[in-house]
Amino acid sequence: MKLKKVISAALVAAMAMTFMAGCGDSDNAGNGNASGSDTQAASGNENASGSGDTFRIGGIGPITGGAAVYGIAVKNGAELAVKEINEAGGINGAQIDFNFQDDEHDAEKAVNAYNTLKDWDVQAILGAVTSAPCVAVGEVSKDDNIFMLTPSGTAVECVKYENAFRVCFSDPMQGLESAKYIGEHNLATKVAAIYDSSDVYSSGIYEAFVKEAANQNFEVVAAEAFTAESKTDFSVQLQKAKDAGAELVFLPFYYSEASLVLKQAAGMNYSPIFFGCDGMDGILAVKGFDAALADNLIFLSPFTPTSDDEMIQKFVTDYEAAYGETPNQFAADAYDGIYAIKAAIEAGNVTPDLSASDVCDALKTAMTQITIDGVTAKGLTWEASGEPSKEPMVVKIANGNYAVVEDDAAAESVEDNAATENGEDAE
Amino acid sequence: MRRMKKINKTTKSNLITYAIVIALFAAVQILTSAGAISSLLQGLLVPLCAYIILAVSLNLTVGILGELSLGHAGFMCVGAFTSAFFSKCTAELIPVAGVRYLFALLIGAAAAGLCGILVGIPALRLKGDYLAIVTLAFGEIIKNVVNILFIGRDSEGFHFSTKDSLSLGLLPDGEVIVNGPQGITGTPKDSTFTVGVILILVTLFIVLNLIHSRSGRAIMAIRDNRIAAESIGINVTKYKLMAFSISAALAGVGGVIYAHNLATLTAQPKNFGYNMSIMILVFVVLGGIGNIRGSILAAIVLTLLPELLRGLSDYRMLIYAVVLIAMMLFNWSPKAIEWRERHSAKFKRKKQKEV
Incomplete structure (x- = not known):
């Protein structure tokens, strides 16, 4: 009986090893990563002398499972930035090795991914992509003193420790800005909010x-929750908002559910102003969604792929050429994240032969000194608390296109548009 | 004389099981001090302890009691959340981690055991697969209850809500402890590998002694033939309930280890839902129903496997599934068993000849 178990265990181990040895090289050769077998070999060593001439940047995020779409976007965005930097000669002449590990949107797996990167002698981490894994990784990376910059971990606790920074806005920040915007621009007096209570x-x-x-x-007249298990039918929530006489409905969740909300609201002849957050970005690309329904939808977003900005245009074109889809804000955050790490490395005079802890100490101070012009914001700076300081852009959909509302004057015209439903360019 | 020998046989078998665990522990400790273990493996050690305890405890229900439980993650969830709540509240009150952790363990196990009794009382009186249905529902209910639960604390005491953290009405000095779907953040990291191994040994001690006790024989008699067991005067419900609640309490211990290893504790379908219950059941089935050592081994192999396959990146989960099927076939298909027996017989004969 025992023998059986031993044999089966040995066979599985043997199988796993063969696969690793066999696929490691071919799999990673394309993007210049260290191969799988290197990862194993480096375990336990101090800085391997052979890899002293490259910066090793790791990434953590879900590339399988329900949240895979965010992780893959971050991975692609980061790899695009790494490729550009390497082609332009690297950071201070040193190339970047980028190694992205899957966390399946699970805190426990994220710590495993983090430890895998640690075995690879990682020097800085871009991640984790989602909030709960990010908090768990933050807790262990603090002890090891390894620098981490999360592209999209929005929960407050993600940047609790001083080795952690983020590219995106925090959750409270977005709620605050949304409320301020609605109040300052007198968009409505009665507001309803629909939110996903199972989502952080x-x-x-x-x-x-x-x-x-x-x-x-303004006054919040209705606040209706739904959960991940009941995110297909919003008629109850919309009916309550309608009965309460809400002129504006606040939708702080992702575009896939928001498209259903808009469709169902149109079905019941309810047409308030809809107001969303950065998760709304991408709604026009939903398959089978009538773009006319989204007309006059307003949302805060750090990134719009249709912007006229030269840098954004280049990023969008390159991304589309490489991955065959329009980048979303996650990809943009990751792209900026890699450039921020580059800028911080340059500002902190970090060399590739330093240990992760020394790199972290240098980057921690350097992060507060750098200013970068990225695709998610111009003149992006960081505070020591880890929060970025940037202004959210307000985007309004008109005639099936995203349009950035730049300033107060333009915002006024948004109101006019909302009233007359003329939908012309806000500029 | 014959009786002595018989007792020695079970004791010997038990001792071998303990020895395997201790030997593995010693091997890991030596490798760690020699610096030969990667951080990945080091990070996996504590979760491994939790999964081994969960697998062993589920084996008590599935293998010894002969009832199917599909909600083991639910009991784990109860243990994890009650103990994390306790540790978070008393982090300042009891600064000594060891004492706090001991209380957390007792509270987690007691809460999970109590849930086990509550679920078991109605379900275990029935004949048939009702326990599977009830535990399946229990697991999902617990997950959803935790996701709407908001508990905060300020100078006036505790505040509860099932709506959102704003309606707790906390004073400015208050803090939200259980924050609905965002769970508990900042649980002290008290679980260590050594404590985990001690808990595995305690679990094994409880389970193995139960199996070989008078109660254990009664439980197995119910499994093998309920009518016969009833006819000789065994209180069926009592013994079923005993096995099931012990199994639930031990699952709670697994949850305590899990909760005190991560800084954030959220009740996602992934870690406390149906998927996790099935995952633990896979450990038990693959290791052999009723085979405690098998459960330990299966839990180790199946937890390590997806992590060791990281080098495959995109194909990782695909290969994991294929390996799972291959292992299942190799372990349990009649042809494979026959082939293995033939070869191991040859091996044994050779050994005997040499001797």
């Missing part, structure tokens, strides 16, 4: 929104 991102924004709403000149 959505409920985080919602709570900050309601808190700030108390200071603004």
Whole structure:
């Protein structure tokens, strides 16, 4: 009986090893990563002397499972930036090795991914992509003093420690900005909010929104929750918002559910102003969605692929050429994240032969000194707390296109548009 | 004389099981101090302990009691959340990690055991596969209850809500401890590998002694033939409930280890839902129903496998599934068993000849 187990265990181990040895090289050769067998060999060693001439940057995010779409976008965006930097001669002449590990959107797996990167002698980490894994990784990376920059971990705790920074806005920040924007531009007096109570991102924004709403000149007349298990039918929530006479409905969640909300609202002849957050970006690309329904939808976003900005145009074109799809904000955050790490490495005079802890100490200070012009913001700077300081862009959909609302004057014209439903360019 | 020998046989078998665990522990400790273990493996050690305890405890229900439980992750969830809540609340009150952790373990196990009794009382009175249905529902209910639960604390005491953290009405000095779907953040990291191994040994001690006790024989008699067991005066419900609640309490211990190893604890379908229950059941089935050593081994192999396959990146999960099927066939298909027996017989004969 015992023999059986031993044999089966040995066979599985043998099988696993053969696969690793066999596929490691071919799999990673394309993007210049260290191969799988290197990862094993480097375990336990101090800085391997052979790899002293490249910067090793790791990434953590879900590339399998339900949240895979975010992780893959981050991976692609980061790899695009790494490729560009390497082609332009690297950072201070040193190339970047980028190694992205899967965390399946699970805190435990994220720590495993982090440890895998540690075995690879990682010097800086871009990740984790989603909030809960990011908090778990933050807790262990603090002990090891390894620098981490999360492209899209929005929960407050993600940047709790001083080795952690983020590219995106935090959840409360988005809720606060949304409420301020609605209040300052007098978009409505009665507001309803629909949110996903099972989602950290959505409920985080919602709570900050309601808190700030108390200071603004509008009233939250209905707050309706849904969960991940019931995110296909919103008629109850919409009916309640309609009965309460809400002129504006706040939708702090992702575009896939928002497209259903818009469709169902149109079906019941309810047409308030819809207001969303950065998760709304991408709604026009939903298959089978009538873009006309999204007309006059307003949302805060750090990134719009249709912007006229030269840098964004280049990023979008390159990304589309490489991966065959339009980049979303996750890809843009990751792209900026890699450039931020590059800028910090240059500002901190970091050399590739330093240990991860020394790199972290240097990057921690350098991050607060750099200013980068990225695709998600111009003049992006960081505070020591880890929060980025950038202004959210307000985007309005008109005639089936995203349009950036730049300033107050333009915002005024948004209101006019909302009233007359003329939908012309905000500029 | 014959009786002595018989007792020695079970004791010997038990001792071998303990020895395997201790030997593995010693090997890992030596390798760690020699610096030969990667950080990945080091990070996996504590979760491994939790999964081994879960697999062994589920084997008590599935293998010894002969009832199917599909909600083992639910009991784990109860243990994890009650203990994490306790540790978070008393982090300042009891600064000594060891004492706090001991209380957390007791609370987690007691809460999970209590849930086991509550679920078991109605379900275990019935004949048939009702326990599977009830535990399946229990696991999902617990996950959803935790996801709407908001608990905060301020100078006035505890506040509860099932709506959102704003309606807790906390004073400015208050803090939210259980934050609905965002779970508990900042649980002290008290689980260590050594404590985990001690808990595995305690679990094994409880389970193995139960199996070989008078109660254990009664439980197995119910499994083998309920009518016959009833006819000789065994209280069927009592013994079923005993095995099931012990199994649930031990799952709670697994949850405590899990919760005190990560800084964030959220009840996702992935870690406390149906998937996890099935995952633990896979450990048990693959290791052999009723075979405690098999459960330990299967839990180790199946937890390590997806991590060791990381080098394959995109194909990782695909290969994992294929390996799982291959292992299942190799272990349990009649032809494979026959082939193995033939070869191991040859091996044994050769050995005997040499002797």
